[in-house]
Amino acid sequence: MDPEVDEAARVLLQKTADSSEFIWKAANASLGVMVASVTPARAMTALLASGIQHRNVTVRKCAAEHLLTAVELIGAEKLLSGRRDSTELLVRTMVKLAQDCHLDTR
Helix, strand or coil: CHHHHHHHHHHHHHHCCCCCHHHHHHHHHHHHHHHHHCCHHHHHHHHHHHCCCCCCHHHHHHHHHHHHHHHHHHCHHHHHCCCHHHHHHHHHHHHHHHCCCCCCCC
């Protein structure tokens, strides 16, 4: 599923903004399965690209939750010992999420 993770994450994150609780819960559960099934670094990249900058607060919240899962799977030591630009992007994203206006996203 690694080659399709970017498109799958984009579509599923968009569905989390749906007003139907059934669709929202199914999309959120599918994102959880996606993060658990693909390479954690690939899931992290897809979530960073699709969800963190989104205007909808529910999409940002779901992206932040699943990003946390991917980061925990990778581990802090491996994340911080990687390439400098990817480490900077992750740190900037975490700071942005910590300053988000929505409590659940923080």
